[in-house]
Amino acid sequence: MSESVKNWESSLKEGEKLLWTGRPTCTSVVDPANKPVVYGCFIIGIIWIILSFIIYLPIHAGVISFVIIDLVPFFMILLPILNARSVKKTYYAITDKRVLIDLAGQEYSMDIDENTEIKRNDNGTILIGAAIKTKPRKERHLLLFRGVMDMDKNILGVVLYTTDDPDGAYKALTDR
DSSP, X not given: OOXXXXXXXXXXXXXXXXXXXXXXXXXXXXXXXXHHHHHHHHHHHHHHHHHIIIIIHHHOXXXXXXXXXXXXXXXXXXXXXXHHHHHHTEEEEEESSEEEEEETTEEEEEEOOTTOOEEEOTTSOEEEEGGGGOOGGGHHHHHXXXXXXXXXXXEEEEEETTBSOHHHHHHHHHOO
16 A cells, blocks of 8 residues: 555545545646746746835835835745645545545545546646636646635535546546
8 A cells, every 4th residue: 555545544434435546746836837827926026026125225224124025025936836845745535425635734625426527638637526617727726725615615626736647537536
């Protein structure tokens, strides 16, 4: 039994059967789908910091106010790096009743049945439920922000982003 299977044993409900486990393969800071967002954050953050040195610092020489002004761009630059760390620590599982996602130690799941819509993209991403309408550049974002939810925080759709075994995941979802 692999480590990812062992991790799921305590998460299974009584009578639930584990059908498939996997992980994302595209865990770098920049991948083809999120390239515009990451580069945009980096560019805006760096321009903001440079402009704060040129415009703000000469007028307001206070270090505290300068640090506060530059916290926003610092986090804009840091966010894609933190997101990549979370994706690297992600595990997926499919049971006969649910899809489970462990995102850096925080689990969430979506109930599935024979009527649940499933779509497999060319990049190895599996879209489930309301996530099917997601554009490729938003897939990673949905993984990181726990899928598609309604107003009551019920999960309506999830993304198995760039799975290491998309054929196995798709088969587990469709052959239940």
